[in-house]
Amino acid sequence: LAKTTQPISMDSYEGQEVNITCSHNNIATNDYITWYQQFPSQGPRFIIQGYKTKVTNEVASLFIPADRKSSTLSLPRVSLSDTAVYYCLVGDKFSGGYNKLIFGAGTRLAVHP
């Protein structure tokens, strides 16, 4: 499984764009990049997944360069409610139909007024 590296913590202010970068130098050809968000006292929830280039949904955008050795989760105009831990996962979603979901330490984002 590809190892991921993320910043331990980040601070931002309401209304700003936040970019969280994840490094995954050993990503395999069949691996996808997935991000989850976890609020205090809750289980993680899926945010976005991508394979290459750019993916956008109603919550975030995911930018993946051509070499796929890193990815950047972009949160537009954050609010206080975006304060959470964000996890980057890399794995083959089709491997045997299921792959281990290995979470790293994540990035603790604090949004300030």
Place this chain on the structure above:
Amino acid sequence: GAGVSQSPSNKVTEKGKDVELRCDPISGHTALYWYRQRLGQGLEFLIYFQGNSAPDKSGLPSDRFSAERTGESVSTLTIQRTQQEDSAVYLCASRGQGYTEAFFGQGTRLTVV
């Protein structure tokens, strides 16, 4: 059900006692995962099930921990002879075959006194 359900939501037990934690996954989800999360820490992978089989038990911390799944549905995580270091939130997640997103329950907060 509508989501992943875990019970009990909270459990306080005396050191040395056995505990059983239950997870009811989303109906039809064939993959099921157990994690442990200590206060302020990331998710520690314990075990996952593919149907009723557990291809990977490498995350179980010791032989005091065991898990089973029946009917490709409910799963039970059992901790024997609990120790204080077992105190944590135990999270369960399920995922449908070939689907991207894993859905988490709210967790069971275990306190060993």
